[in-house]
Amino acid sequence: MPIDSVAGDKFDAQANTQIVNNNAIPDGWMGLDIGPQATEVFSKVIEDSKTILWNGPMGVFEMAKFESGTKSVAEAVVRATEKGAFSLIGGGDSAAAVAKFGFEEKVSYVSTGGGALLEYFEGKKFL
Secondary structure, eight states: OOSEEEEESSSSTTOOEEEEEGGGOOTTOEEEEEOHHHHHHHHHHHHTOSEEEEOSOSSOTTSGGGOHHHHHHHHHHHHHHHTTOEEEEESHHHHHHHHHTTOGGGSSEEESOSHHHHHHHHTOOOO
16 A cells, blocks of 8 residues: 555645645545655565556546656556566556556556456456
8 A cells, every 4th residue: 555645635637735644634635646655665666576567557647636656657667677577557547547658668568458357367267
């Protein structure tokens, strides 16, 4: 779980924001992106990985105020891939994020099958 979040007072591109610890999001606010501490921790783990399965953006990347965490994680995936890691991006939202930031050709594989991909890795048989 992320250490901190970028909280917004509404689900809107013009929302007021604040960085808060994840266990201290104020009433009436919502976590709409991972915060800078979480971004640093997640990025370090990703960059040191040899195999990466990414399913799900870090926040509401469609809004500029809340894209930083997702973009930073995508950049970490690209850096790890450049160092030889295998990176599989799974799910429509994750695929859309990678495309938004122009990284589709900089990762190993992009699939729009998110939930199905995870079920496959769990061992579920598909007909």
